[in-house]
Amino acid sequence: MTARHTARTRPPIPLSVLTGFLGAGKTTLLNRLLKAPPCPPPQAVDGRPIYAPSLTRESGDGINHDLAETHDLAETHDLAETAVIINEFGEVGLDHLLVEHVDDGIVLLSTGCLCCTMRGDLIDALERLLRSLDNGRAAFSRVIIETTGLADPAPVLHILMAHPYLVMRYRLDGIVTVVDALNGAGTLDAYAEAVKQVAVADRLVLTKTDLMTSPHQRASLTALRARLHALNPAAPVLDAAAGEANAAHILNCGLYDPANKIPNVKRWLAAEAYAETHHRHGHDHDPNRHDAHVRSFALTSPQAIPAGAFEMFMDLMRSLHGPNLLRVKGVVKLAEHPDQPVVVHAVQHITHPAARLERWPDGDRSTRMVFIVRDIEPRVISELFNAFLGPVAPDRADRAAIADNPLVPFGGVDR
Helix, strand or coil: CCHHHHHHHCCCEEEEEEEECCCCCHHHHHHHHHHCCCCCCCCCECCECCCCCCCEEECCCCCEEECHHHHHHHHCCCCCCEEEEECCHHHHCCHHHEEEEEECCEEEECCCCEEEECCCCHHHHHHHHHHHHHCCCCCCCEEEEECCCCCCCHHHHHHHHHCCCHHHHEEEEEEEEEEECCCHHHHHHHCHHHHHHHHCCCEEEEECHHHCCCHHHHHHHHHHHHHHHHHCCCCCEEECCCCCCCHHHHCCCCCEECCCCEECHHHHHCHHHHHHHHHHCCCCCCCCCHHHHEEEEEEEECCCECHHHHHHHHHHHHHHHHHHEEEEEEEECECCCCCCCEEEEEECCEECCCEECCCCCCCCCCEEEEEEEECCCHHHHHHHHHHHHCCCCCCCCCHHHHHCCCCCCCCCCCC
């Protein structure tokens, strides 16, 4: 069997992004995960069950279809056979584990995992790992990328969503953001990048909580937890010192539920958490805090939307608000296939190829979308979406006015 044929038959490889600000403890967490024994099946954390993502393939209609037969890989809850992509070895502290050279920039760790130095482009590092896998020089079933402390995770997500080859070979498993409990509040106050890292995460890991022993420090920790929940109401907060940040709780952050062998849209979206936060959100916040610029909310509708209208809605959102769409994910009821919902996932101006489910995975057959945005009021998005649904509101443009308007970017009818 040739390497090319092997690559075509392999399921997409789950990829996790480990991020967090400088000194938060990403390296310590990564070392602990790599050396830990296999974890038991995942348990609920903070009342939220842990779940795993779906694997998809793309068919001729441009929509990815669920591949149920490839989901066994998602049920692994340890980091055996994991490839780790880092910036430089010296910054990561894995030198005592390096035992064997595999390929250019790739070494085999004593744990059986691979470590790939990203001295240049991330795309090149990901492709080098694939070449080693396809040629039989290395074996791995999962990838973790550790970003630098100042890194914006969006460019990494753009690669996984938009690169024509890598989108077929890798799938995003989740974003894990590490937060320093001692310095987290000050970091969020000082750096917009830290706020963004928290807002887009699927899992939040609090480190150094064991060092916060005084009553004042414990009160500060409680306030930090509340702040993290306000920024990202759907992400479970795992206490590293309490042993909660293990592979079973950190891996498998997406749509597919390995326990029931079906996609679990409700848990993936966690739309109720965003809805509750949006209802509680007031306007008495400090406008000078970076948190004040971030909003998270859910949009729901029982009405099916025509595929062309939904595509135009997404195009308009990206063209008008792209840089401020930190993350968008949802399940959409299209008029053409109301019994087969479409899963969407976007980061800023980049949208992952849509995935069509074979059927609705639960009793809720309505469109549900979650938005994490910066400097956008929720009503701006909801009014734009409602315009494409058809109902006409006073002093608001309807779908025909938007679609047949040559002044709207990318939205006018070709004349």
